[in-house]
Amino acid sequence: MKKLLDRVEAVVDDMLDGLAWSFPDYLRRIPQTRVMTRARPKDLGKVGIVSGGGSGHEPAHSGYVGFGMLDAAVAGEVFTSPTPDQILEGIRVADRGAGVLLIIKNYTGDVMNFEIAKDMASAEGILTEAVIVNDDVAVEDSLFTTGRRGIAGTILVHKIAGALAEDGCDLTTVSRGANTAIQNLRSMGFALAPCTPPAAGQPSFTLAENEMEMGIGIHGEPGTRRQPVQPARDLADYVLSRIVEDLQLKAGDSVACLINGMGATPLMELAILAKDVSMWLQNANIPCNFALMGEYMTSLEMAGASVTLLRLRDDLERWLKAPCDTPAMRQGVMHER
Amino acid sequence: MKKLLDRVEAVVDDMLDGLAWSFPDYLRRIPQTRVMTRARPKDLGKVGIVSGGGSGHEPAHSGYVGFGMLDAAVAGEVFTSPTPDQILEGIRVADRGAGVLLIIKNYTGDVMNFEIAKDMASAEGILTEAVIVNDDVAVEDSLFTTGRRGIAGTILVHKIAGALAEDGCDLTTVSRGANTAIQNLRSMGFALAPCTPPAAGQPSFTLAENEMEMGIGIHGEPGTRRQPVQPARDLADYVLSRIVEDLQLKAGDSVACLINGMGATPLMELAILAKDVSMWLQNANIPCNFALMGEYMTSLEMAGASVTLLRLRDDLERWLKAPCDTPAMRQGVMHER
Amino acid sequence: MNAEQFMRWWICFGQEVHAHLDDLNELDRAIGDGDHGTNMDRGLSKVRELWSLPKTPVENLLELSKTTGMTLLSTVGGASGALWGSAMVQASQKLPVQGTCTTETQIAWLDAIVASMENRGKARIGDKTMIDVLRVGVDILIKGDPPSFSERLNTVASSAREWSEATRSLIAKRGRAAYLGERSQGHVDPGSFSAALWWECLNRAMGE
């Protein structure tokens, strides 16, 4: 394993310190914790937003701490959900008197640890709501199993919930908005090469030169199917077909689109995928009113990408386009002329 | 070679289309060219800024086209400098009546192609100046050879020149500011794993499991020395020592710092390197007043990083911190409270 | 069960998990995310550290179960951390604050641990999780046949690895492996394997 690090057992702590140093205008690390919070706390009386999960998905989640998105991000060990005590710290700091929304990705570990923390917060008298993101169409949705995973689409939920909270909406409204986003959100990803979690020291799976994994999650695990490598255009076609079918999108429906790199795939290749996605959507007569392309939710140095569509309604589009100012996502009317 | 692409011979064209689609508020591709220009052109009467180089360094350079940075970016084939006719197109579109500054990285090919384009522009009556960035301390500076390479520090030159131009300074002033930045700018990089240019189809060099290359450029070429892999702390120590010595930085001098990923290195590792850099600077009593950490100038999917320091003076710091709004770099007083 | 047995049991569990660190990670790599051994090991070594402090209330079983749970809860992370941690905290209420506990109490407490996991994780036998080893074991202890607790416990401990092995043919319904659907077949569930180690250590600790 070749990695740029100092102590394998301290990667998360070292990383959090490095992030806080790199983004002093945005981030503070709460001492003795793995909670990153806003350098300038949100106004009192506004709903706080907390997210988090295993580390290794950077810039998720601390990259989204800031105006218009999260108030606190809680980091677990690499690919391991954070523990309830840490999540509770995040909830405490995010609470500005109007309650806190937890944005959870649908993994058993994340869901359970956040739920335990939520119970603890309630016991302390902090109002909390939780939404569970499950955008991954690679996995069948079912009440009798764990259901679908939460992957890169989570970023758009952060954005939408954050905009509502910054707007001064109450907890129920923020939570309802986040759930509306989740209902209209679908993603799917694939990997050309695995990643190596530092503690494990070896790749999470191995692929031959002409093989890839379709339907991966974000924890370095293998996907739902192994297949020969295909041109970007065919991959775009496959994942978009799956997403559009699952969302029952019709010609004329407009969407937001997130093209997300898994870590090692260069921006050049993501841009080529973006081109293919744009042409596919154009052929399907599905206008894209909001696009993001880059590394938003990674799996360490996995090579690959995911595509997310969010079916837009006027309100969702407005919240998506609202200003935000975080380490990894900044938008606004700043320099419009 | 496993890559997310469609046609090897069209990677640059496909990428540029994908970038234009992904950043419609920022970028336009000039039809039939490889020039990306601002969606909202700069005010008339302000100096235009043009940069460019081989492709494969994304987000450089089209990621810096926008308010406060570049007016046009010219893309060559992967790792190959653009041709003069394309650069001329960029100069033409960037000219808002006050002349154009060319920001060139010091590679023979880039320098010569930009110079030829500059001659052509002059022949058309467009006022141009050129500055040559040569921040790489891995290579000895010498009048009798090519001198030092230009690498990631180039981004800070874009930023500073862009701020001056946006401020309404004339071409001489903008050019002088860029040169001041260059004189105070040093960088050094290293690779843990090579990259594979699409047309070549094979890695630019090979490394054993415990080997790395110190002193790399940004074109996938080997560095100045092969060595065993070291902890991030030791790498930070080595490159900072070299930079600080070359810049003759003294305790109390303040700097800006750019920690740049080469492509495949995850943000987690860059953040760990940032932590080590921050501690080194603190020990050396060199305050860092402006930090950037992320992927700013890459080498496709090379694994590795570079560190850049810019010795600050009041004016350089002010220009660095001035607002900008581009696909890859956005900052401002937008949401300060 | 007395406090010393409790501690010997969990120390043994920690040692066994540590000895099988790579095996557990390897099992998790096949159908999960490769960290089950690392997760459990991180938490269990913290539990041991706790007891090497001078001021441990060694005679308080309730407190032992609760602090074990709290420690796991705040150090393991992941699915296993939430399940083991909160179960040990919740079930601790069944244990006495002083002295040993009876076999009946111990069984009720073990049942409460597993019930808490079932409650939180929604897994049932056959879902290819640690429940496949824990619930089956507790049910044997509850059933009272053979009448000797130590004999039943012997049976559980000596069968636990088989139950774990039996998860191989199942399709996962809960936890991370569920995302693999049919691809999860042919691999043993990592949590069921660590659960087997837990039974083995309990048996060993109670026999000493």
Next chain:
Amino acid sequence: MNAEQFMRWWICFGQEVHAHLDDLNELDRAIGDGDHGTNMDRGLSKVRELWSLPKTPVENLLELSKTTGMTLLSTVGGASGALWGSAMVQASQKLPVQGTCTTETQIAWLDAIVASMENRGKARIGDKTMIDVLRVGVDILIKGDPPSFSERLNTVASSAREWSEATRSLIAKRGRAAYLGERSQGHVDPGSFSAALWWECLNRAMGE
């Protein structure tokens, strides 16, 4: 030299570069960025395309040299594109707009090509660039010994690969390889090798 010879020469050059595409890239990978073959091949195949158009002014040597240069300039990129392209454009002024050119003119033109490269690239013999093959060759043609041009050209063509090979022991002073310092030793300069192919093709075209 007549127009047909000019075109045969450059078509040959394109074919040879294409045949040695991987070799040239391989040489460039060792001490550069691995694209010299791809760069030259991209440009030279465009040059050939140009001449397959019906309306080429085949009888105008000046125009041939200039459009060859313009095409290389706008398609090759990199150091070699700037050097070959601008040299061919600049030197074209030495050639007549009609008919063949004399040996003296041809030599003056070849000298102008290399001088233009030296001017733009600042490389001298021994800097481990294509100048090591181009300047040495032109100087032999200029010197007039032996008196027969075709004999001198023969010498140049048959020695060119040796001159290229001789760059192996040098430390690069110009171009990308210069960044490697002493590590550039032990490798042949790619541009010197393509330059050797250029001399060989000129000799072949003039002999036909």
